[in-house]
Amino acid sequence: GQSLEQPSEVTAVEGAIVQINCTYQTSGFYGLSWYQQHDGGAPTFLSYNALDGLEETGRFSSFLSRSDSYGYLLLQELQMKDSASYFCAVRDGPTYTGGFKTIFGAGTRLFVKA
Amino acid sequence: GAVVSQHPSRVICKSGTSVKIECRSLDFQATTMFWYRQFPKKSLMLMATSNEGSKATYEQGVEKDKFLINHASLTLSTLTVTSAHPEDSSFYICSAARWGSGELFFGEGSRLTVL
Numbered sequence: 496g497q498s499l500e501q502p503s504e505v506t507a508v509e510g511a512i513v514q515i516n517c518t519y520q521t522s523g524f525y526g527l528s529w530y531q532q533h534d535g536g537a538p539t540f541l542s543y544n545a546l547d548g549l550e551e552t553g554r555f556s557s558f559l560s561r562s563d564s565y566g567y568l569l570l571q572e573l574q575m576k577d578s579a580s581y582f583c584a585v586r587d588g589p590t591y592t593g594g595f596k597t598i599f600g601a602g603t604r605l606f607v608k609a
Numbered sequence: 610g611a612v613v614s615q616h617p618s619r620v621i622c623k624s625g626t627s628v629k630i631e632c633r634s635l636d637f638q639a640t641t642m643f644w645y646r647q648f649p650k651k652s653l654m655l656m657a658t659s660n661e662g663s664k665a666t667y668e669q670g671v672e673k674d675k676f677l678i679n680h681a682s683l684t685l686s687t688l689t690v691t692s693a694h695p696e697d698s699s700f701y702i703c704s705a706a707r708w709g710s711g712e713l714f715f716g717e718g719s720r721l722t723v724l
Contacts, residue, residue: 528712537702537715538653582652592660594641594706597713601652 499600517583525586615716632703638683639705659686
C-alpha cells in the first residue's frame with residue numbers, strides 16, 4: 496500500500512526554526528515534494544527533491560534520504576504568515592500523458608505564535 | 610507561475626442532481642490533470658488522473674460512473690458528480706502538470722454541498 500507519515504501538528508514561535516518530517520512507503524518513487532496550504536486556499540508548491548541531499552529556497556529547505564525513505568522540510572525565521580498546513584507528497588509514477596501522479600501525506604498543521 | 614482556474618468555487622445542490630466542476634489551465638497546455646478530494650483538515654485524496662483525449666484513470670475505490678471526468682481539450686478538464694448525495698459533500702481540487710515538470714499547479718477548489 497501507499498503511506499506517507501508526518502506529524503499532525505507543530506507549534507513554534509516567531510523567528511524560530513521548525514522541521515517537519517516525512518516518511519514514506521509507496522509503490523513508486525520519483526521524488527518528494529512539499530506543498531503549503533492556508534485554510535480555505537489551494538495548495539502551493541514549495542520544493543522538490545529527486546536526489547538525496549538538501550535543497551534550499553530562501554527560508555525554506557527540504558532534505559531527502561532515499562535509502563531511509565525519509566525527508567523533511569525546514570522552515571527558518573518563522574513568520575506568522577507561515578501558519579498553514581504543510582504536505583509532503585511523493586511522485587509515484589509518470590502518467591502516459593505527461594506529469595507525475597502525486598500522492599499526498601496527511602499534512603502537518605503549523606501554528607506560529609508571537 | 611502557471612495559473613489553473615476552477616469553477617464554480619462553491620455549489621449547493623439537491624440530492625439526486627448532478628454537478629459539473631470545470632478546471633482550466635490558463636497559460637499552458639495540460640495533457641494531464643488530476644482531481645483530488647479533501648475533507649476538512651485532512652489530506653488531499655487523489656481521485657483520478659484526467660488524460661487529454663482518452664479515458665481517465667481512477668484510483669482504487671473511486672466510482673468512475675459517479676465521478677465522470679472528461680478532458681476534451683488541452684486546457685480543460687471537467688468533473689461531474691452524478692446523482693449527488695450528502696456524503697459527496699466535500700472540497701474538490703483540480704491540479705495540472707506542465708509537460709516535463711512534476712510540479713503541480715492547483716485550482717482554487719470547489720466546495721460542494723449536497724442537501
